[in-house]
Amino acid sequence: MWFRIFLASCSVAFLALLGWLATHQSSEPVILGRYSRVYFTILLGIAVLVMVSLLAQIPFVYRRLHTVRREIILTLYSILISLVIAEVAIRMLDPLGVSTFEESSRYILDNFG
Numbered sequence: 376m377w378f379r380i381f382l383a384s385c386s387v388a389f390l391a392l393l394g395w396l397a398t399h400q401s402s403e404p405v406i407l408g409r410y411s412r413v414y415f416t417i418l419l420g421i422a423v424l425v426m427v428s429l430l431a432q433i434p435f436v437y438r439r440l441h442t443v444r445r446e447i448i449l450t451l452y453s454i455l456i457s458l459v460i461a462e463v464a465i466r467m468l469d470p471l472g473v474s475t476f477e478e479s480s481r482y483i484l485d486n487f488g
Contacts, residue, residue, distance in 0.1 A: 378444045379437065386428040393421045 396418060401411035410418065431440055440447065 378441055379432075382428060382431050382437070382440070386425065386432070389421060389425045389428055393418065393425055396421065 399414065400409050401414050403411050405412055406415045430436055
């Protein structure tokens with residue numbers, strides 16, 4: 376039962392995210408007079424996630440997913456943990472010089488302010 380609730384909550388979350396992102400207007404609107412090509416591609420990707428999560432509610436698809444639910448959850452947790460570790464490592468090691476934003480603002484204030 377918890378797996379069906381998980382799938383339903385994913386559907387609701389993806390649909391809410393799509394609705395929220397659809398209200399945005401790009402600075403260079405090309406598609407529908409509102410979205411840039413890249414942003415519209417992101418919206419299409421989220422729309423696909425909505426459709427897949429809704430199709431997962433169909434009984435024969437749900438039964439197949441239910442048999443591999445542990446592997447699905449393990450994969451999602453592994454991806455989440457990997458992303459968190461990567462985020463922490465990037466913030467701690469600063470390999471790309473992300474802190475240069477702070478330094479550049481200080482440089483501008485010192486020299487031109």
